[in-house]
Amino acid sequence: MLTGFGVALSHMISWHVLAGLIVGILVGYLVGAIPGLTSSIGIALMVPFTFALSPVVSIVMLVTLYMATEYAGAIPAILMNTPGIPAAAVTALDGYPMRLRGEAGTALTMSILSAAFGSFVSTALLIVTSTSIASVALAFGPAEYFAIAVLGLSLVSSLSGSSMLKGFIGLFFGLGIGVIGTDPLDGVSRYVFTDGLLSGVTFLPALIGLFAMSSVFSMVEHAAEAPEALKSLPKISGQFGLMRPYLGTLTRSTLVGYLVSVIPGHGAVISAVVSYGLQKRLSKRPETFGHGNPEGLVAAETAANASVPGALAPMLSLGIPGSASTAVLIGALTLHGVQPGPLLFDKNPEIPFSIFIAMAVTMPFMVALGLGGARLWVRVTQVPKSVIAGLVAAMCMLGSYASQNDVFSIYITIFFGVIGYAMKKIHVEPAPIVLALVLGYLTESNFRRALLSSGGEYGVFVHPVPMLCLVAAVAVLVMPMIPRPGAKKALAVS
Template sequence: MIDGFLAGLSAFSSWQVMAGLLGGVVIGYVVGALPGLSAGVGMALLIPFTFGLDPVVSVVMLVSLYMASEYSGAIPAILMNTPGEPSSAITALDGYPMRERGEAGEALTLSILGSAVGSIISTLLLIFTVMWMTKIALAFGPTEYFALAVLGLSLISTLAGHSILRGFIALLFGLLLTTVGADPVDGVMRYVFTDNLLGGFPFIAALIGLFALSEVLRMLESPGDRVTPLKELPGLTAQFGLLKPHAGNLVRSTFIGYILGVIPGAGATIASITAYSVQKRLSKSPETFGKGNPEGVVAAETANNACMPGALAPMLALGIPGKASTAVLVGALAIQGVRPGPLIFTQHPEIPYSIYIALLVGMPFMVLLGLFGSRLWVRLTTIPASVVTGIVAATCLLGTYSESNDIFAIGVAVGFGIVGYLLSKVDIEPAPIVLALVLGYMMESNFRRSLVMSGDDMGVFLREPISAICLVLAAVIFVAPLIQNLLTWRRRRGERDIRPGVETEVSR
């Protein structure tokens, strides 16, 4: 290990590697902030330029790009309710209401500091547990993935804003959408009216539509010169102090993010959702979640950045790319003749260790960029909405196109934008739809696979220990709020009997 570190450190004495690191951070910062242009696409765009580079320079640049874009997705999420990365959709739930209150600076500060803590602790975890984590990654087969997806879906009860019923409607609508495409086992066509839908609705396009474009439509309703207030940020040291009340949240969210990152089929979005839900349960003021509670921003951003080093564990030690971004990393290394996998630590130790060092050295730079950036970015909120909507719509559509180079994706984004707008008119929020879009396919395909493997024996889900634990947890999480609801409802009804005329709403 010490040898590896020395090899990695000596690589960082070359100016090319440092240039790659700084370049990667800056490019990643921009890529992440552009809605629709995800980390994976940004890295892929950079690949042709890495051909002539040294393998270490290339991998350091790509990893720092990946790291930076996982953070900067929060910027448009907070400022414009437009997630720059899929996982920052959860950041927007509380980040955007904070901005509307004029707390954009605080939200941005919390997101960068939370990201930094998550990323650094998670990198340390990666360094010391990478080999051990491969066992967790491999423990997940179809049965376990199905149960994990169910557990994820059960979190709907915390994600659904003020009405569980509406959350349910949104969730089922989302699940319905995931049935579009060729079915995962027999390839039967379902609602495939055009070949572009063979693989289902493109996820990024749908996400952009539901969040960003529907928000653009909403903004068009109000007068164009509407400007939100902006509270001044404190000085730099006081800015760091903002993180103080969130210590427990940071540790929990980091841990959740890291473990879910390790599991190849999970990912940053699921990590954010889980950390957010857990924080909401443990919070002293769960009712303010979704209305601009800083805890939500910290949980979501810490978890999605902690996820990234986690995802590197199966990629490095097993050569398994769990998601699009790590798949690009595997490809970039393959171009250089380096194969991630069980032998990388003996054959090319400089690669994993230079990744570790890049993550640790790159983060402080990222924080500086983020903190100064946040002072600059908040000025955006003082621009009249009429200008902002135009810019948001244009960048969103451009980003959506860049993901697949396919004009069809733009149509999907616009379509989902209109749907999202109409749903918002009846108070149905997009977050549960996104949850379903992320987990629907995972749940269905692994359910089918498990049954093929077991010969149509449903009992397998309860016999496999990981699967059984996840399903029981899901049942508890799902049923608990319903019971809680029922109790509050009863109590309130009791209160209403005493004080007639007080309007109450069935809420959690």
């Protein structure tokens, strides 16, 4: 492990990495503060700008963007009751009532310090667990990788939105799109009706279309809605003593956030909801939750931010995404010629260890920006949707073109943008499609390799590790269907 850190440090001691880190944080704050833009959209839009950069600088920039977005969503949630990202809705439950009581500065200070604690401790857990899981996974063959890919695909259940059936449709549609191009084993062309599709549907333009371009059309649709007016902007300061009474909440919420998000598909929202519900149950004043109890704010914000390193654990050690954002990160790494998974720690140790170092180093910058810049970030929410829509649309076109240096990729972005918008209207979410695009190749190629190596015997999938993964996949599929009374109660408070 020490060697890994040494290799990473040798790659990281340059102004490029520091610049990447700062740009990542700034863009992340910007994206997080704008309601409607999520970390997945931010990462997808940013990837094309990383092509000229080294993989280490790129991944540092993208991971810090991810972290900063997950925190910054809390700023408009507390000040305007408008969550910048979905997980911040739980923060708003107590953050906004605190602001109405005139304690906005305290709420913002507590949120950034909770986020910093959750993220920092969770990063330490990530370092320990991901290296251990990866060393075990090194012994895996195609059957195990197939089962792991199926486990990854099973997180469709938690990315489906309101309808599981529509989630499955999105997943199968994505798998169908993924088979276009050259077959992974025999090199045979499949469904190639134009030369542009010879190498398949290129991932990044499809991603930009599904997430960013489709949200442009939604912004055009809602351009008439004026943003919530700002009343007064609070001053916040680094009063670290504020957090002393909440040390137990911080520790508990960090553990909850990390452990929940390690399970693929259980990202920031579920972490925040579970942590909030647990804290309410343990609190001496549960009746004040939802009315501005700082415990609720601390529990939600700590868990949501602890979930970022948690979601990175399956991505780094097994190559399967823990959330929609990490699915996009996998795509970004693949475009840089880096394949996430257990071999990553041997082949490209500078990547995972750079991520670990960046996550730890980012924290002081994030706290400084959070404490000093909240007044600025909240002003971002006042930018009209009409302006954001135009700029994001232009960024989509530019990013898509730059990703391949080919106009055909713009056609792919437009196709997926229109399809993504139409699908959202019938409640088919884009995340399962992205999941399929990321894992489809891995699933098919390893399934066929496993059968080839076993001489066509399906018994190869009945060995302990594949069986365990396949059973876990079924469990991950079924779990979201089981009602969580605690979570319902927690959200009902609002």
